[in-house]
Amino acid sequence: MNRTLGPDDIEQGIAALATAIRERTAGKPIALVGIRSRGDEVAERVCNQLAEEDRELELGTLDISLYRDDYEHLHENPKLQESDIPFTVDGAHIILVDDVLFTGRTIRAALDALSDYGRPAKVELATLIDRGHREMPIQPDYTGILLETSRHDHVHVSLETTDGEDKVEIVAKQPA
Numbered sequence: 001m002n003r004t005l006g007p008d009d010i011e012q013g014i015a016a017l018a019t020a021i022r023e024r025t026a027g028k029p030i031a032l033v034g035i036r037s038r039g040d041e042v043a044e045r046v047c048n049q050l051a052e053e054d055r056e057l058e059l060g061t062l063d064i065s066l067y068r069d070d071y072e073h074l075h076e077n078p079k080l081q082e083s084d085i086p087f088t089v090d091g092a093h094i095i096l097v098d099d100v101l102f103t104g105r106t107i108r109a110a111l112d113a114l115s116d117y118g119r120p121a122k123v124e125l126a127t128l129i130d131r132g133h134r135e136m137p138i139q140p141d142y143t144g145i146l147l148e149t150s151r152h153d154h155v156h157v158s159l160e161t162t163d164g165e166d167k168v169e170i171v172a173k174q175p176a
Contacts, residue, residue: 005145007166010159013128013144014042018049020142021095021126028093029056032126035098035110036063036081041159042128043097058092060085067109089118095142099157101127104136129168131155151175 021030032050034043040061047059063081096110107125114123126142131149145168149155152173160166 001172003170005168005170007160009145010128010166010168014045015049015144017042017097017126017128017142017144018046021046022050022053024142025055025093027053027055029058030093030095031058031060031087031089032095032097033060033062033085033110033114035096035106036061036065036083038157038159038162039096039098041161042099042126044161046097046126058087060087062096062110062113064106064109064113067113083113085117089114089120091119091121093122093124094120095124095126097126097128099127099159100129100131100155101125101138101140101143102131102133102155104134104138107138108136129155129157 032043032047034040043059047057050057061084063083094114096107098106101107111123124141125138127140128144129147130140130143131147133151147155147170149170150172152175154171154173156169156171158165158167
């Protein structure tokens, strides 16, 4: 059975992330680093909500294409995008932001990529959607939407700036 989440669900997930981050970080300086692609848009939207407070807040983006361990995902010519971390990572409180947390492999790659920029004081993870089924011992510190899925389901996230609309499609797949 296929399911769809709409713009209101996504906005509620973004608001839940911003609220949880606001409560746990209590006005301390933080840096949100969005994982390309779509994690960067989630990070920007969360950052916009947090910017209403008086706090030191940084925003960056991270391309992890060359750090992934699933090379078949990259095809023959990976589409490399620019990372942009316009602040000092050494000693910073970083919150990595992604759209969907599934196996944990993307986050492992992001941690490797982030370490090339320096040594943060603390790294936390915020994800718009946690769909379960980890292959690595990685758990989010902040979750916007918790989805019950089958291991074989596909979760397709579309976001306004990147894709022209806010939508999440859960497509049921049967094991082969």
